[in-house]
Amino acid sequence: MRLTRYALPLLAVLALGGCASLRPVPMPEQVPTEGETQVPVTFFPQEKYQCGPAALAMVLDWSGLEIEPADLTVSVYTPSRKGSLQPAMVTGARRRGRVAYPIHGLDALATELEAGHPVIVLQNLSLPIWPRWHYAVAVGLDPATDQVLLHSGLTPQRRMGLRTFMNTWRRGESWGLLVLPPDELPATADALDWVTAVSGVEDAGQARAALVGYRTALARWPDYVPAWMGLGNVRYGLGEPATAKAAYRQAVTLDPGYALGWNNLAQTLADLGEHQAALAAARRAVALGGPYRDEFELTLEEIEK
Amino acid sequence: MHANNKWYRQFCGALVAVFLWAAVPMPAAQASVVGTDASVQIAQHAQVKQRLHQLLARDDVRQQLIAYGIDPAEADARVDALTPAEAQRLAGRLDDLPAAGSDLIGALLFIFVLLLITDLLGLTDVYPFTR
Numbered sequence: 525m526r527l528t529r530y531a532l533p534l535l536a537v538l539a540l541g542g543c544a545s546l547r548p549v550p551m552p553e554q555v556p557t558e559g560e561t562q563v564p565v566t567f568f569p570q571e572k573y574q575c576g577p578a579a580l581a582m583v584l585d586w587s588g589l590e591i592e593p594a595d596l597t598v599s600v601y602t603p604s605r606k607g608s609l610q611p612a613m614v615t616g617a618r619r620r621g622r623v624a625y626p627i628h629g630l631d632a633l634a635t636e637l638e639a640g641h642p643v644i645v646l647q648n649l650s651l652p653i654w655p656r657w658h659y660a661v662a663v664g665l666d667p668a669t670d671q672v673l674l675h676s677g678l679t680p681q682r683r684m685g686l687r688t689f690m691n692t693w694r695r696g697e698s699w700g701l702l703v704l705p706p707d708e709l710p711a712t713a714d715a716l717d718w719v720t721a722v723s724g725v726e727d728a729g730q731a732r733a734a735l736v737g738y739r740t741a742l743a744r745w746p747d748y749v750p751a752w753m754g755l756g757n758v759r760y761g762l763g764e765p766a767t768a769k770a771a772y773r774q775a776v777t778l779d780p781g782y783a784l785g786w787n788n789l790a791q792t793l794a795d796l797g798e799h800q801a802a803l804a805a806a807r808r809a810v811a812l813g814g815p816y817r818d819e820f821e822l823t824l825e826e827i828e829k
Numbered sequence: 830m831h832a833n834n835k836w837y838r839q840f841c842g843a844l845v846a847v848f849l850w851a852a853v854p855m856p857a858a859q860a861s862v863v864g865t866d867a868s869v870q871i872a873q874h875a876q877v878k879q880r881l882h883q884l885l886a887r888d889d890v891r892q893q894l895i896a897y898g899i900d901p902a903e904a905d906a907r908v909d910a911l912t913p914a915e916a917q918r919l920a921g922r923l924d925d926l927p928a929a930g931s932d933l934i935g936a937l938l939f940i941f942v943l944l945l946i947t948d949l950l951g952l953t954d955v956y957p958f959t960r
Binding site: 716719720723726727749750753754757758760784787788791792814815816819822823826 | 861862863864865866867868869871872873876
């Protein structure tokens with residue numbers, strides 16, 4: 525045990541010595557050259573092996589929830605692995621009505637920090653052959669000293685050289701996680717990625733949060749059909765067929781070839797007792813077909829009964 | 830006895846009501862609205878295919894395809910026929926693609942990725958690991 529403790533850093537140094545990546549990592553262009561970026565995030569020190577719950581608690585607290593790392597241990601920490609898996613971090617956020625939005629790479633990280641969004645980062649502090657995985661929360665960048673500011677382990681605002689940080693982060697495939705309130709888009713937001721992330725919130729049973737997430741998408745991308753579908757589905761699930769109908773109607777108006785939209789519109793119209801219109805919409809879905817054709821035929825059958 | 834009987838009838842009435850309620854099929858409506866995850870998957874698949882088509886439409890790629898004896902229209906047709914899983918597999922590699930007109934290393938990488946794509950499409954057979 526002792527041997528590995530001393531041997532590993534030595535190995536690390538040897539391995540890095542032969543590595544071409546010793547050249548400095550340039551600060552991304554989106555970081556202003558003067559003054560450091562720093563997001564105000566309350567620091568929670570981690571218990572042993574509990575970097576996952578601590579990191580998630582910090583960003584959830586930042587997002588406006590009152591939460592402690594201990595509240596998250598059960599849903600995030602896997603005792604047998606002495607750690608927290610990435611999917612558990614993602615679902616841990618969703619189950620509390622927050623949008624978990626993964627990002628990749630330094631440019632995205634810098635853009636988000638610049639926009640005031642803290643980012644959970646997955647680092648491998650050791651080498652790939654003997655991984656030591658660690659979650660920290662990136663809270664800032666300091667271009668003057670080329671450093672990343674991390675709430676990490678027992679240390680708030682730990683300063684790590686950009687090159688070291690990138691080496692540890694790349695071994696985690698430069699995976700970062702934003703945990704945002706559903707009315708706050710990432711600075712790097714992509715319509716499909718956002719709607720995908722919000723549909724995860726919907727699947728976690730957080731219908732009200734998902735509703736806000738889809739509305740937020742539509743405020744930015746008013747013509748984005750999957751966001752209208754999501755809005756319709758949430759409203760339908762909440763027992764509001766009249767408003768669901770309007771959302772589905774919008775989806776098929778924007779894209780008349782959208783079979784899923786016709787199918788869901790058909791079902792909603794049937795629920796509302798608009799039989800003829802429901803029949804027409806269901807037939808349209810079946811005619812368009814696609815990978816969900818079986819479901820569309822089922823809808824049509826039920827309406828024809 | 831009389832009071833007891835009344836209680837008994839009420840109890841049975843309640844029991845029947847419960848059974849009747851349980852026997853009523855749950856509204857099938859819930860089952861036949863297709864969920865948002867399906868919308869998202871379809872959108873992802875469409876996006877990946879679009880990227881592949883854009884790639885195949887690039888002049889340098891078309892020239893390469895023709896140089897390899899591949900009809901660009903055929904390549905397009907095969908992209909259309911990819912399943913979501915196959916398309917997704919390709920998409921993972923697309924980010925490595927350099928922009929057009931980059932340096933030599935970029936060009937080498939580009940050819941590597943191009944061949945990988947044509948391999949996956951079954952047009953060439955350069956990399957056995959894609960099988």
